[in-house]
Amino acid sequence: MVMLRARNRAAVADEAQILSLYEEHGRTLLAYATRLTGDRGAAEDVVQETLVRAWRHPDALVSEKGSVGGWLLTVTRNIVTDRYRRRSVRPPEVAESAASPAVQGDHADEVVNSMTVLAALARLSPEHRDVLTEIYFRDASVAEAARALGVPPGTVKSRSHYALAALRRTFGIRSARVPQVTA
Known part of the structure; x- marks a missing residue:
């Protein structure tokens, strides 16, 4: 027992x-x-x-x-x-499809970079993360992001500014130029 x-x-x-x-x-x-x-x-x-x-x-x-x-x-x-x-x-046994190509190479570095960025994004507030998702991942303009998020365009700009500043701090980047969000 x-x-x-x-x-x-x-x-x-x-x-x-x-x-x-x-x-x-x-x-x-x-x-x-x-x-x-x-x-x-x-x-x-x-x-x-x-x-x-x-x-x-x-x-x-x-x-x-x-x-x-x-x-x-x-x-x-x-x-x-x-x-x-x-x-x-x-x-x-069955004809192979073109959808399953052979292994091309090791993509471990790209995966590690993606994991690092995802971890940094997870530390942001939901509002900051949503703005960056709209602007950088969905390639939306400031006006489109503002409509999608239901906030004014100025809020989208300021949230993106502070979100990018937080990411720079996370990665230890001091004076890097980050593209400015424009209308």
Whole structure:
């Protein structure tokens, strides 16, 4: 009975660790795997396999050799590479589509940069984040952003100014020129 309780506690701890890994790194892993595979469904399978490997090798998650995120991205890339190698050795059962191109290269730097920017944006207030999303990600003008957000154009300009200033502080940039938002 005591042994059964210990196993249950260990299983709950393992599940909590994998859930924590997924919450922290899941979006990044999925974006990376989707970029490598070109197929969202295949990418989801790759992320699932990555987390299974993390579960099987918990020592890699506490290793002092590098970051957990880096290890997970490497495992993801290796899984995708293995899938393409397996596919190239066997004759295809179904004709391959042009939607699943071969792995071109390692995009880890771009993924790390994206993770860094997303983390910095998450620290901004919702109002500042919304303004930057409208102007820089949706390529809206000040007037379009003001209409979308339901605020005056002057508010869009000032929020974008303060949001960019906060991002510069986050990244330790002191005197960089950031493009001014114009009407």
